Amino acid sequence: QVQLVESGGGLVQAGGSLRLSCAASGRAFSTYFMGWFRQAPGKEREFVAAISRSGVRTEYADSVKGRFSISRDNTKNTVYLQLNNLIPEDTGDYYCAADPVLSTVLPTTAGPYEYWGQGTQVTVSS
Numbered sequence: 001q002v003q004l005v006e007s008g009g010g011l012v013q014a015g016g017s018l019r020l021s022c023a024a025s026g027r028a029f030s031t032y033f034m035g036w037f038r039q040a041p042g043k044e045r046e047f048v049a050a051i052s053r054s055g056v057r058t059e060y061a062d063s064v065k066g067r068f069s070i071s072r073d074n075t076k077n078t079v080y081l082q083l084n085n086l087i088p089e090d091t092g093d094y095y096c097a098a099d100p101v102l103s104t105v106l107p108t109t110a111g112p113y114e115y116w117g118q119g120t121q122v123t124v125s126s
Helices: none
Strands: 004-007 010-013 018-024 033-039 046-051 058-060 068-073 078-083 092-099 120-125
Touching (some): 018 033, 018 092, 033 078, 046 068
Parallel strands (some): 010 120
Antiparallel strands (some): 004 018, 033 092, 046 058, 092 120
């Protein structure tokens, strides 16, 4: 069973930055597509970013393009999300997710992701 543990969340002012980390268990991390999702209070969970097995291919939600950056280090079983130029609308719980199914399509919806972390909270004040 794959376990994902997020860290790095916190309270920041608008314009600030955070770097979220997601540590994964197991030997198959490098075969997983990885994604980040977030959920604001009272809203549905939404896609934020995804990264391919090698880290070469990435996808971003329009709302975070140019501000967030996803990366991974397969030697450390870790995926990262760099959040820059934060705005209050970025507030929410951020979840790391893993898609273990081998595919050429990098998923930008929650369905294909089978493993999820418990989340880390990001709060952006104005």
